[in-house]
Amino acid sequence: MSAALLTDLTIFILAVLIGFEVIGKVPATLHTPLMSATNAIHGIVLVGALLIGVTAHTTVGYILGFVAAVFAGANVVGGYVVTGRMLKMFRKKAPAPEISQESAEALNGHKGIRGLADKVGIGRAQS
């Protein structure tokens, strides 16, 4: 076993332990945003997808890199945005009964992104 591998394994095991310790304290109320936030965090795989580019010089390499970049990009951006949207809703007191700023924002954002999505030629959500 190489020293590098040993280091990686040590980091992995310690990180799992920290994960159990930290996540165990999250209340059930927040479990959905938690899962969504961890969803965004595993979007770090974008780093791996980008690094494919360092050595990719063939068509196969480019295709694999492209697909990985699309997947990871959707994962990381979508994950953070939807988590933020959810957490915004958790309020200590009931807000005044008017159209919330959030839905107005969502509406504006909707148009902009939709326009962008049309430009680059993508349709609705894909999985």
Place this chain on the structure above:
Amino acid sequence: MTGFTAHVGFTGWIQLVYVLVAVLFVIGLHLMNSPATARRGNQVAQVGMVIAVVATFVLMIHDGGVTTTGWIVLLVGALIGSAVGLYVARTVQMTAIPQLVSAFNAVGGGAAALVAIYGYYDAESRGAVLGTTSVFSVLDVLIGSVTFSGSIIAAGKLQGFIPGQPITFKGGRVLNIALAVVALGSGAYMFSTPSLPALLILVLASLGFGVMMVLPIGGADMPVVISLLNAFTGTAVAMAGFVIQNWALIVAGALVGASGSILTKLMADAMNRSLANIIIGGFGTGDSAAAIGGPVDAQVRSIAADDAAIQLAYASKVIIVPGYGLAAAQAQHGVAELGKILEDHGVEVSYAIHPVAGRMPGHMNVLLAEANVPYPQLVEMDEINPEFARTDVALVIGANDVTNPAARRPGNEISGMPILDVDQAKSIIVIKRSMGHGYAGLENELYFDPKTSMFFADAKKAMTQLTSAVKTLVA
């Protein structure tokens, strides 16, 4: 020229930046321990992600190995992905969050698998001898591919374009085992002999296994399945971190793996079922509907909106018990409005949230938060159960099995399942469309309790009627 895997950790400084990123992820998750700080937590994790991506670009530019085509392919890919992710994240309904999380599990697991697939392809095309990293490559491809196809099936079931009920067919289990054997066999072969066909077989068998693993699982078991696939994705990303020797991926993957595992266990415990039992399936098919024991010959008392409204308006403490039926009927806003009116009238209102209320862990809390219910009113099962005894009215909407006192007795489908002690309340109102059975196919003894009144209606309509009736009473 060195290979893909050797390049990545090439400056210690960049690796140190990745450690900082890992620290920010941990701090971010730590801040998720309270609704008051959770938003900041998400932002801290987001900052970590931006730093990680910038550091990676620095590394790529410094290395200089990226071709012009490579840059275009990666940047266009990342931008398209980001645009899709942003659009979906902004427009998704809160009821559809489980399928979105599932979709993100799919693409995360898929991307992790692709990193290892590329790494293996790259090493093989250079004729490099594979070292110990190939163990992690195989695990990454295996887990990532299973997550990818399994999560797509899960999302399809949640979205409704694949039937939610368990899909089983003759020989399904044999096929499953065969796929697992083929996947593991080709993976083992890859250790000894670098072989692209073996890699391809590993990918296909793993994809098939993912599909076959989730198809037989019923819609109501989705909270467990999503949590499990979340843990898988994290593990796949950590394996990808081993493949490219990147600490940010290893730590982030480990954190997500730990989180998914904890949630999987919590969900399985809340259903009183083992993970193996859920994966193997066979429950919730409705074929074992015969109720064992329980006073089924007793009378059911039905009630109209006006009478229910009187009970609620004159109560001093009301607990609302929402279940998935509430979300299915889109009645969460109606419930929140009713709760608000009662609250303004001086009634103490809280919501009892069972861990498996909804289609993923904690789903009901998000739905009610969206309907502007303040989070201090959302109370977890263990905290609210002692409160029922001093509650005047428990209002059950769209929840069934989690309120069935039969769970306290041995010898039936739900024995031992943790339930909300609704039957301890002084009086109980159940809003339900019909006397239909819950997911476990069991008669709910709560409905035959002399303290219980049944209000037969669609949850959304019932809320409108109740709200207007209460309004006239309190005006």
